[in-house]
Amino acid sequence: MTDSTEPSGARIRFHNVSKRYGDVAALADFDLEIGAGEFLTLLGPSGSGKTTALNILAGFTEASGGDVRIDGQSILSLPPEKRNVGMVFQSFALFPHMSVFENVAFPLKLRKTPKPVMRDKVAEALDMVRLGDYAGRRPSELSGGQQQRVALARAVVFQPAVLLMDESLSALDLKLREAMRLEIRHLHSRLGSTIVFVTHDQGEALTLSDRIAVMRDGRIAQIDTPDRVYDQPTTRFVAEFIGQTNLFDVTPADGGGVHVADLGVAIPAEGMNGAKAISLRPEKIRALANGSDAPDAGMVVFDGMVDEPLFLGETVQYSVNLPSGRTMQFRENRGEGRAPLRRNDRVRLAFRPHDAVPIVRD
Amino acid sequence: MPAADRHSILAAPGLLLLVTFFVVPVGIVFDQGLFDPAFTTAHFERFLARGAYMAVFLNTLRVSVVVAMACLLIGYPVAYFIVRQPPRRRPVLMFLVLVPLWMSILVRTYAWMVVLGREGIVNGLLMTLGITDQPVKLLFTTGAVYVGMVQILLPIMIVTCYSAMTEIDQNLLRAARILGARSGQAFARVFLPLSLEGAVTGTLIVFILSMGFFITPALIGGRRDMMMANLISSQVSQTNWGFAAALAIILLLATVAVLVAARLLTRRLVYAAAKTDTP
DSSP states (O other), rough: OOOOSSSOOOOOEEEEEEEEEETTTEEEEEEEETTTTEEEEEOOTTSSHHHHHHHHHHTTOOEEEEEEETTTEEOOTSSSSSSSSEEOOOOOOOOOOOOHHHHHHHHHHTTTHHHHHHHHHHHHHHHTTTOOTTTTTTTGGHHHHHHHHHHHHHHHOOOOOOOOOOEETTTTHHHHHHHHHHHHHHHHHOOOOOOEEESOOHHHHHHHSSSEEEEEETTEEEEEEEHHHOOOBBBBHHHHHHHHHHHEEEEOEEEEEEEETTTTEEEESOOOTTTSSSEEOOOGGGGSTTSSSSSOOOEEEEEEEEEEEEOOEEEEEEEEETTSSSEEEEEESSSSOOOOTTTOEEEEEEGGGGGGEEEOOO | OOOHHHHHTHHHHHHHHIIIIIIIIHHHHHHHHHHHSSSSOOOHHHHHHHHHHHHHHHHHHHHHHHHHHHHHHEEEEEEHHHHOOOOTTHHHHHHHGGGGSSSSSHHHHHHHHHSTTTHHHHHHHHHTTSOOSSSSOOSSSHHHHHHHHHEEEEHHHHHHHHHHHHHOOHHHHHHHHTTOOOOHHHHHHIIIIHHHHHHHHHHHHHHHHHHOOOOHHHHHHHHGOOHHHHHHHHHHHHTTTHHHHHHHHHHHHHHHHHHHHHHHHHHHHHHHHHOOOOO
């Protein structure tokens, strides 16, 4: 599309944006800054306000308050067609009465692009999504994955500074979805546009994004890079929404650390200031073989009883009953020499203190 | 017995119904019109020879075309308006559109007599406002026939357009907008071509129903507003069965001819509207 040397993405700034539907706030004091060329994902359950934010950016929904700027210019008074924004819809929204070529040429035709230029650009965009031979087909003659790629080509053919994607992969089946993730990543580095991607699928968010804004009740619960959102969730909501985790309430212990009642253990002070709970990912917990396998120095050790092994392929996930009555999960790779654990096996488990992530807010 | 034959038995009840209520009656009409008792074209010659009959036929065509076009011009925008309303409000509006359909055509035509009569609502209003001193002749005019028929047939037009329009994914319009189309362009390039099929169907249905209209022209039209159905009725009451049958055949063939012509014409139209230039 463009020379990768010239950055074509735009900066986006949401400033205290709110949207009310009657008494319900779909978006409240929404503040977000997206860098030029960044791939930002709005991740959250339905009703968290992610689609509302996207629709305000696209111009389909009017904000109740606040301001949205693209490259410093307020866009709230501009109609959608003046915003120079491309969009891929969940339903793809291809025009059924037009051929693939006409669909992709549509934005160029509206911009009065001269015909030879238009032909070249459409061909280039279709080649980019590997559909060069399908220009004459109707959308109804294409598979879901092909329709998705046409929608993508149509959204980027006019080189918008911003590309919006609304649950764009959720209409596809699993295999295709994973292939499209790679393709979108690749496309992003090639186009350089700023991409705002909306999804409820944490897997998509983690693989695609430069940064993830996890949304809840019309606000951003946490915004950070995928690895930090996964490794350092600051709230219960984020810890539970992204990946799988075990959450335990904690109380301050003598000497500065915290006490975990459910596990009957204490965790040393490091970073635990103000923690209300800890999040412990299942893969951060190790099973020790019958006490013979001594834990590394400083590991926190506790006991439990296997309830239910769950075979997941390369890993097995165990559900473990704790003496306190709680159930927790831990996961280990298969084929590590030890026989797999069975139901009602007693098991000694251990984790490193710094793998317990302090949760300071709900 | 092969499976296909066994399955075709299932079509028998429907087929029987069609034959009894459709093929046989139409067959009788053709028989009456063309055999008296031997084959004859006398009834058709009579129709062609007398200008008055031809005038009734042309009037029927003209009224049907005008009514169908008027219903299209009023009904399409109304359906569009309803489809653009929030989903919760749409069923209410469609209900209001459909309410008049529950009243018989006779009752609705009588209502128009009350509205348009010498001492009717319209004349009363005109005279109160001082626009006229004398009652204006509104009833028993061609205008009255148009107004009455459009009012009666409009709900059918709106329903047909509406159901075609609800099939259109609203995201298509959003997509058009964000890709650079002003709202008028989004309508012309996306919504109109996709709803044209429904509009054509609605127009043809209204046209077909108009061709056979009887009560409204009889009750609120003038003497020159006679339509084919009225003519057939008067021939039947004079027991001119053969001529009445011939008139019915002419009406049927004319309707079919217009239908086929309209379909051929609009297929190209729908195609042209949908088609933009390809490389």
